[in-house]
Amino acid sequence: MEVTLLQIDVIFGDPDQNYRHIEQVFKKADLKPEQLVILPELWDTGYDLARLPQIADENGVRAQKFLAYLAKKYQVYLIGGSVARQNTATFFNTTYVYDPDGMKIGSYDKVHLFRLMREDQFLSAGNKTLLFDIHDFHIACDICYDLRFPEWFRKQASMQANLFVVPAQWPIQRLDAWKKLLQARAIENQSYVIGVNRVGSDPDNQFAGHSLVVDPLGKVIKELGESEEIGKITISSDEIIASRKEIPAFSDRRPELY
Numbered sequence: 275m276e277v278t279l280l281q282i283d284v285i286f287g288d289p290d291q292n293y294r295h296i297e298q299v300f301k302k303a304d305l306k307p308e309q310l311v312i313l314p315e316l317w318d319t320g321y322d323l324a325r326l327p328q329i330a331d332e333n334g335v336r337a338q339k340f341l342a343y344l345a346k347k348y349q350v351y352l353i354g355g356s357v358a359r360q361n362t363a364t365f366f367n368t369t370y371v372y373d374p375d376g377m378k379i380g381s382y383d384k385v386h387l388f389r390l391m392r393e394d395q396f397l398s399a400g401n402k403t404l405l406f407d408i409h410d411f412h413i414a415c416d417i418c419y420d421l422r423f424p425e426w427f428r429k430q431a432s433m434q435a436n437l438f439v440v441p442a443q444w445p446i447q448r449l450d451a452w453k454k455l456l457q458a459r460a461i462e463n464q465s466y467v468i469g470v471n472r473v474g475s476d477p478d479n480q481f482a483g484h485s486l487v488v489d490p491l492g493k494v495i496k497e498l499g500e501s502e503e504i505g506k507i508t509i510s511s512d513e514i515i516a517s518r519k520e521i522p523a524f525s526d527r528r529p530e531l532y
């Protein structure tokens with residue numbers, strides 16, 4: 275499966291500009307039909323959480339229309355990073371996923387809220403997994419801070435996930451943790467992990483970039499830099515089968531002891 279990572283900057287609190295920017299990025303991304311395309315976290319508003327009542331997307335209507343249009347126009351599978359979604363008086367950090375006909379595959383609300391960036395004060399947490407098949411991969415959607423919760427990933431792996439996609443706004447001062455956690459989740463679940471981070475800064479943080487693709491052995495097979503960049507890679511489910519055959523860690527578990 276061919277994958278395109280759209281590592282972009284996000285303009286703080288300005289959805290109109292961010293929508294325009296993404297349209298431009300798609301134009302120059304040289305996308306091929308049936309590819310998987312991935313955006314970063316909160317690409318519409320950034321972390322302007324205090325202004326969510328003014329700028330969040332009511333019921334995600336605008337984002338869903340836009341992402342469906344892009345998926346159909348470019349004939350790609352699209353994991354649409356995440357957007358700030360308003361549901362009456364409540365706000366969520368929500369991923370939408372589309373197929374090449376522009377049909378929605380599903381949505382995911384970020385489950386673990388990141389206190390350091392005040393998500394707990396402004397957002398509500400989701401409580402459901404999102405798993406779906408694209409080509410021969412069983413994909414789980416996670417968002418940024420979810421990466422710190424191995425139990426959550428293991429639960430998805432036990433539901434047959436073998437590719438984890440993690441859109442993020444991960445700050446640069448914890449770049450080491452970003453890379454190591456992506457690798458750890460890949461190794462312990464013998465799965466691919468793809469992290470798509472934003473670049474640039476907002477009033478509180480500078481973001482790390484370094485979007486990463488990690489193979490089921492934990493090897494980094496693609497790493498982007500610290501500027502806007504379009505990353506491309508081909509991944510194969512044969513690698514998952516081979517690594518699980520060589521080291522059958524799933525069947526060697528002793529759940530009765532844990």
Ligand SMILES: O=C(O)CCC(=O)C(=O)O
Nearest residue numbers: 388418419443444445448
């Ligand atoms: O866990 C971290 O260090 C970063 C998490 C984060 O930035 C987020 O969830 O938005």
